[in-house]
Amino acid sequence: MEDVVSLLHGFSIALTPYNIVLMVIGIVLGVIIGVLPGLGGANGVAILLPLTFSMSPTSAIIMLSCIYWGALFGGAITSILFNIPGEPWSVATTFDGHPMAQQGRADQALTAAFTSSFVGALVAVIMITFLAPLIAKFALRFGPAEFFAVFFLTFASFIGTSRGSPFKAVASMCLGFALGAVGLDQMTGSLRLTFGSQELLAGFDFLIAVIGLFGIAEMMSSVESGLQFRGKHATIRLSVVLHTWKSLLRYWATSIRSCIIGCWMGVTPGGATPASFMSYALAKRFSKNGNNFGKGEIEGVVAPETAAHAAGTSALLPMLTLGIPGSPTAAVLLGGLMIWGLQPGPMLFIEQKEFVWGLIASMYLGNVVGLIIVLTCVPLFAAILRVPFSIIVPVILVICAVGAYTVNNNMFDIWLMLGFGIMGYVLQKLDYPLAPLVLAIVLGDKAEEGFRQALLGSQGSLTVFWSNWLVGSIMTLGLLLLFSPLITWAISKIRTGLGGHPAAAID
């Protein structure tokens, strides 16, 4: 009951005219960012972050989180109309969304995608509303060992759920930690890994890394493949919306399943992209029309969109309650929190009630506003992609450079951004996952601090990480996830060894 009162108070904060205008601006900017290649949720928010320094934290987070919702919506537009996923999490939407557009059912596909996104986000926000205060209260009792255990679990699950080689995930993640360690050691004040360089004293700012790794690298890949955008036209009429909504009711089972997958993958940092793929695969298996998937089945749009949006939204739950972001974009928002002078973590729910509940209320409102905007303005947003590539490329590069500079008003950061861009381009092509790299740069210091303080308290004994059932079970779960690729590999070896089916041993 207390939460409902807080939430209502939050609505009264979010519903001021100023904040509603920010919401609309945020959503529109977000959709544009989601539609444009080279700009995504993470680097889009990173670039716009410095512009919010003069706002109050609540207004700033409302605008930035709305950019995030907008980007989540926007990814679907390019996937369906152009067969180009504007965001990695909308790759699975292309499978059935684009065939539908080719059959002239683009309006249905878009309505289904937006509505499913909305449903996924709504379920995730409801979950956040009721779970976040509980988790925050629980986490108040966390000591350094518990915090380190949660960090450990976060990173272990990246390795456990990585689609490519787990060793590449380890290398990429450790690179992030190492880059995060450069500069001043927070605990002792000594300099490390700076090699006498003045520029490296302040360390690597992860916002620069995000702009380079996701923005510049993305531009390089787009230019490399010489993509030309030629898409389907679409406008959405109200009758189609209503008709599609009626037909969507039939897929309630898929929706519920996708919401659960999305919320789970968002809270544990699996993220929106694997959630959308997993949800698509399960929908295909359980659907009566499973064989039609890939040929323009509306259920094949519902499943990934619901899951992606649910995951993208619920990634904010661990960020708010524990200070551990579930996705790169949530990491950027977390960075914003720290810049505005707020300490993310369980204390936020006690010390910054207005901020937290204003944000949660704005999640409800932002998604309603977002749904209305995208449904009515699809032709406008689709027109963006008809702007010639020769304009989009240099303008986005300029925007990235400006964004990188404004983070610290530092020229060297623009060079760093270019460096990160080239690095991201190469690593991405070789299937190194970039999300753990970014999260490691953000969280490295805190993870290290937890680790060192826990060891200091225990006089250097590692048993502190198994000193009570809570920290022990989190650490054990983390270890299991960390070694899960090894375990599945061993099981498959044993099976093929015993079963003797050489055909099953394709590696």
Added chain:
Amino acid sequence: MSNLNEEADPGPTLATNRTMDMVVSLLFIALGSVFMVDSWRIGIGWIEGSGPASGFFPFYISLFMALASLVNLQRAFVHAEPGGEESFVGRDSFKRVLFLLGPTLIYVLAIQYLGIYVSSAIFITAFMIASRAHIQQAVLVGIGTSVALFLMFEVWFLVPLPKGPLEALIGY
């Protein structure tokens, strides 16, 4: 008409994924080693009263990075990575990437001398003309973007960006 996104021809292969995998693994190992040496220098042991020394965490992180990269190197070496023989980048694709990177490097260099607004206008205009856009359109987009950025940052949000001689001339 069905598949509307044409991928341009990548051209003959310059490097395979396998080669690049090995190069990147070696770079990771080299970086890890350098970091390990520097962490060792500042101490990786136990300091009474303050716990693990500053170099402790980076040392082991770099060690894990180097070890994981050794496995990656070995996997590339014995052809264990899927798609290893596929092209990492073709000659024509690489040319397109350089066509983007070259001007961008010059652009960033120019920011230091001309300020970000003038450099951006020149960069956008030049890039568009080189991509065979109309000259009027290119000039318009270039100058338009810079003016919009100037108004947004210097006038409305009061976030100063790097400026050069031209801005000094008009009193900024």
